[in-house]
Amino acid sequence: MKAAVLEKDARFLQIKEVERPALAAGMVRVKVHACGVCGSDVHLVLHRSMHAKSYPRIPGHESSGVVIEVGENVTRVKPQDRVVVSAGTSCGHCAACKAGRENLCPEVGVLGFDSDGSFAEEVVVPERCLFVFSSHIPFEQAAILADAVSTPYHALRYAGNIKQGDTVAVFGCGGLGIHGVLLARALGASRVFALDVEAGALSNAEKAGANEIIDLSGKSSVGKMNAGKILKEKGGVDLVVDFSGYYSNIEESVRAMNPGGRMVMVGLGRNPLKFAIPATLIFKMISVCGSYGSDSRALPELIDLLEKGKINLAPSITSTHPLEEAQECIEKLENRKGNPIRFVIRP
Ligand SMILES: [Zn+2]
Ligand SMILES: [Zn+2]
DSSP states (O other): OEEEEEOTTOSSEEEEEOOOOOOOTTEEEEEEEEEEOOHHHHIIIIIOOSOOSSSSBOOOOSEEEEEEEEOTTOOSOOTTOEEEEOSEEOOSSSHHHHTTOGGGOTTOEEBTTTBOOSSBSEEEEEGGGEEEOOTTSOHHHHHHIIIIIHHHHIIIIIISOOOTTOEEEEEOOSTTHHHHHHHHHHTTOSEEEEEESOHHHHHHHHHTTOSEEEEOSSOSTTTTOOHHHHHHHTTOEEEEEEOSOOOTTHHHHGGGEEEEEEEEEOSOOSSOOOOSOHHHHHHTTOEEEEOOSOOTTHHHHHHHHHHTTSSOOGGGEEEEEOGGGHHHHHHHHHHTTTOOSEEEEOO
16 A cells, blocks of 8 residues: 655655555554644654654544455444544553543553554554544545544543633644634633744634634733733633643733632643642632543534534635645644644545
C-alpha cells in the first residue's frame, strides 16, 4: 500500500509503497478516507520536538474510513462500516480502559506516534478504537472528530464539567481552541470569550460563534491590558480552557473567575504555571486540572452532535489533499499560510 513514511532523522515524509499491516485477532483493517493534519505532526516531522516510539513511522492520528476486513473475535464493527479511528491508543483491559477513560490508561499512546497511523491507504487498529457513524457525515468532518474536536470536547465536558449558562474563556484559537469555542456554544455556554494574539485565529473564532474576541497581541485598543483584568471587567468567567500553552495570562485569569470556577489546561507549554494568589483559589473554590486527548465516552457523543446537526464542522475543513501533499500541508500549517483550521489528507 501507499504511505507517507517518516525515517529516524528525516524532517520530511517520503511517499512509498510499504507492506500492508498484518491483521491479528481483535484488530480491524480500515481503508483510510480522510486524515487531518495536526499541530503535533508539525512537532513530529519539522521540529522533531515530539518523537515516534520507533522508526520508520507512518504518522496520522486524526482519521476516518471504511472497515474492509476484521480479525478473529471482532464483534463491534463489520466490513462496510464507516468509522472514526480514535487518536489515542491504550491497553484495553485496565480499570481506566474498562471505564471508557482510555486517556488515563498507563499504556496510553497516540496513533502515528506509538504505532503506524493513517497517512496511508490502510490502517490496522484494535476494534475498540473504532466508532461507527452514519453515511451522511462527510469523511473529512468525521476524521477531525478524532482529535481536533474530541480533545476540546473532553476538556470542556469531562475535565471542565461545563454547565448550561456558563461563561467560558478559550485561550488559543488554533485547530483545537477553535473547536473549543464552537463546542462551548453547543454545550450551552451563555457567553464565550476567545483570546489569542493572531488576528486570523480570532477571526475564525468569531465565525465559530465566540461572543467576544479579545486580541492579546497588544496591537488592539485594549493594548497591553492583561487578560484577567479584561475578563473581570466583562463580568468574570466560570470556565477557562487554555489551548495556548503560554500560561502567562493564566495566573491573572484566576482573579477573573467566578466562585466554583474551573480552569482546564490542554496546551502544552514550557513556561511554569504559577499561582501567586492561592487564597483566591481557596476562597472561590476554583479547580485547576489538565485534560489530555479524549476517550471513548466523548466520541459517540460527538458523532451524535454532528449527526443531529448541532455542530457545523464544514468551515473547519480548510482544504483536502492527496497523500503526496502531506508534507506540504504540514509546512503550510507551520507557516499558518491561509489561516488554516484543518488540512485533510484523502489517501
Ligand atoms: Zn493531534
Ligand atoms: Zn488501559
